[in-house]
Amino acid sequence: MPAAVAGVGWLCPMELNDYLPILVFLVAGGVIAGALLTLGLLGPRRPSAVKETPYESGILGATPVRQRFSIDFYMTAMLFIVFDIELAFLYPIAVTLRDDGMLGLIVLLVFVFTVVEALVYVWKKGALEWR
Amino acid sequence: MLESTVFVDEPVWLVIIKSAFVIFIVVTAFAYLLLAERKLIGRFQVRYGPNRAGPFGLLQPLADVVKLVFKEDFVPAGANRVLFVMAPVFTVVAAIGAIALIPYGDGTAELFGQEFNLVGADINVGILFLFALSGIGFYSLILAGWASGNKYSLLGSARTAAQLVSYEVAMGLSIIGVVMMAQTLSLVEVVNAQQDALWYIVFQPLGFLIFLVAGVAETNRAPFDLPEAESELVAGYHTEYAGLKFAMFFLAEYVNIIIISAFGATLFLGGFDGPFLPGFLWLAVKVSVLLFLFIWLRATLPRLRYDQLMAFGWKVLLPLATLNLIITAIVVALGFAN
Numbered sequence: 001m002p003a004a005v006a007g008v009g010w011l012c013p014m015e016l017n018d019y020l021p022i023l024v025f026l027v028a029g030g031v032i033a034g035a036l037l038t039l040g041l042l043g044p045r046r047p048s049a050v051k052e053t054p055y056e057s058g059i060l061g062a063t064p065v066r067q068r069f070s071i072d073f074y075m076t077a078m079l080f081i082v083f084d085i086e087l088a089f090l091y092p093i094a095v096t097l098r099d100d101g102m103l104g105l106i107v108l109l110v111f112v113f114t115v116v117e118a119l120v121y122v123w124k125k126g127a128l129e130w131r
Numbered sequence: 132m133l134e135s136t137v138f139v140d141e142p143v144w145l146v147i148i149k150s151a152f153v154i155f156i157v158v159t160a161f162a163y164l165l166l167a168e169r170k171l172i173g174r175f176q177v178r179y180g181p182n183r184a185g186p187f188g189l190l191q192p193l194a195d196v197v198k199l200v201f202k203e204d205f206v207p208a209g210a211n212r213v214l215f216v217m218a219p220v221f222t223v224v225a226a227i228g229a230i231a232l233i234p235y236g237d238g239t240a241e242l243f244g245q246e247f248n249l250v251g252a253d254i255n256v257g258i259l260f261l262f263a264l265s266g267i268g269f270y271s272l273i274l275a276g277w278a279s280g281n282k283y284s285l286l287g288s289a290r291t292a293a294q295l296v297s298y299e300v301a302m303g304l305s306i307i308g309v310v311m312m313a314q315t316l317s318l319v320e321v322v323n324a325q326q327d328a329l330w331y332i333v334f335q336p337l338g339f340l341i342f343l344v345a346g347v348a349e350t351n352r353a354p355f356d357l358p359e360a361e362s363e364l365v366a367g368y369h370t371e372y373a374g375l376k377f378a379m380f381f382l383a384e385y386v387n388i389i390i391i392s393a394f395g396a397t398l399f400l401g402g403f404d405g406p407f408l409p410g411f412l413w414l415a416v417k418v419s420v421l422l423f424l425f426i427w428l429r430a431t432l433p434r435l436r437y438d439q440l441m442a443f444g445w446k447v448l449l450p451l452a453t454l455n456l457i458i459t460a461i462v463v464a465l466g467f468a469n
Contacts, residue, residue, distance in 0.1 A: 022231045022251035022260070024150045029227030033220040033379060037459035040204045040375035043289040052208040054281040054368055065209060065280050073289050076441065083449070088304040090456070091259060098463055104286070105464035109457065116453060128445045130438035 162192035202375030209280025219379035221271035276368035287367025302345035302454035
């Protein structure tokens, strides 16, 4: 029997009741962060134009801050989406695998091999090389 | 199926007191983890480490906080002010929220005549929820770098994003073996399944190893601390942060290390399971061992080059994790692991 919080029927539907402690922790995190931000106001305030320039090892920035950067970052992001969705599909199969028996195993293996094939393809295409 | 743990319904005030207590313990653990790390690294390098503030330097965390409070904390001129301030808030909220999911005892306990559950929240998708919260944590690091208006920060956050998502895949795959054996995504049930059999590190040594390596990368620790490589990026995504905003990133980073250790202990080392001692002590012992490992790694290994880091994640960890997944699937489905 899952843990439940008593007496908060007005706040959320019954099915979400076991998530409430997480909400309490998240709010507590917000309180801690807010307290730290407020405490930070105790520090001194002596702003100056030079102090507020972006830090670049003591020299003035010669080029704009937001420049283009390597295509590899975008490649990684795209590959991540493919493999993270693989993960999202694998978790439900993994939970029921023992009960699904042979059929479940075959379905899982076909799915995993499809994704592995994609990995081999991008590997051979050089998408995993960092230039 | 296994017998489910029986939990009691808790009134709201109890949930609040309990969470405050648990968070207090974790934040205290964070302060002393920081001190322990500096002490241990000192010893690894044949130094003493901090030993001036209080006996054995035990008041050092307090001194650090006082120092950080009275540092000037400004927003640089090129920054997006709102996001610059909100980024550390998000990272702290996500890190603290994750604490709720770690079970620290078997079922319920009684104190002052009030029965309470030895877990913050036992939800049936606990493992996925932990991943989701760590995903929200990533956002804040990327936001911090982008909002700073600084080249080093921006590059640092781009690196962080690429590194974290790469190792997230390996970490997710390494856990699937455990999920298959335990037939559940609830962290409490995973521990229950291990009480009935052996700890999953016995059945999943490769999975544990991959989890550990990916965990080190996920928390931006050496040798995977590329996002904050001092020698090339100054400090990465938090270059422009000072004072308590910087401290918030530090807090979140170390709380995340504690969470990852507790997560690993729960999934692979039996969590609160162990003879004689109460459950939370066993969890503390296992977490401490993993934390020591984190510090030991930092003291021992040099930082990787960025292309090596990405190649390692995609070409070594990901195929190995997939292999581990396939082997586990075959063994579990054919009924050898019952």
